[in-house]
Amino acid sequence: MSLLQVQGLRKSFGGVQAVQGVSFALQAGELLALIGPNGAGKSTTFNLVGGQILPDAGRVLLQGQDITGLAPRAVWRRGVGRTFQIAQTFASFTVLQNVQMALLSHDRHAWRWWRRADAHRPQDALALLEQVGMAAQAQRPCSALAYGDVKRVELAMALAHAPALLLMDEPTAGMAPAERLALMQLVQRIARERHMGVLFTEHSMDVVFGLADRVAVLVRGQLLAEGTPQQIQDDARVQAAYLGTGLALESA
Structure with a gap:
């Protein structure tokens, strides 16, 4: 059984058919x-999977369970983590406290505003930071970090929920080439270790073709092609849809 199954998703906004019958599957430990x-x-499509938008038709199955139409918080509770194009962290908190806040939320204590974040599971938070290479900076405020390091903290926060599926919306946006490859190599390693599926949108073709296990190409709301990076690069339909130059332009 696939970890994630997207079946015939459709969504229109007024007269615009944004998504037209999109279907794909994602396996545990795989980057798509x-x-x-x-x-x-x-x-x-990304927001339909995450629960931010309700589909007009189709289904989203996670580990065989139908999560179609559930609110984002309910989807998160089912085991779906998420990172954002612009990193979401508490800038005035330390790196460690940010991860402790994520653990508080996972443990359903976030509403207890008087609870001190730095008293909650510090060793578990440090272990998560160790996974993403940020343990040495645990006591620094996030506001003092380079942007690539902030993205690593956000990843540790997403992992605090031990998700089965991680959604990453343009995870390397705003990063230098070396930084973005390093971040996604880290994600790839963690995905393999945790047997966690990763669905990500990305404009950097060096990341896509260098690190994704499979690639799904959408054009005008429809799934044009799906396959390994090499299959997608060699696909004449993809080349035609990008007018022969789009793949190179997206990596610029």
């Missing part, structure tokens, strides 16, 4: 990149 030109339906 969702790519396409602007307006292809990537963000809509």
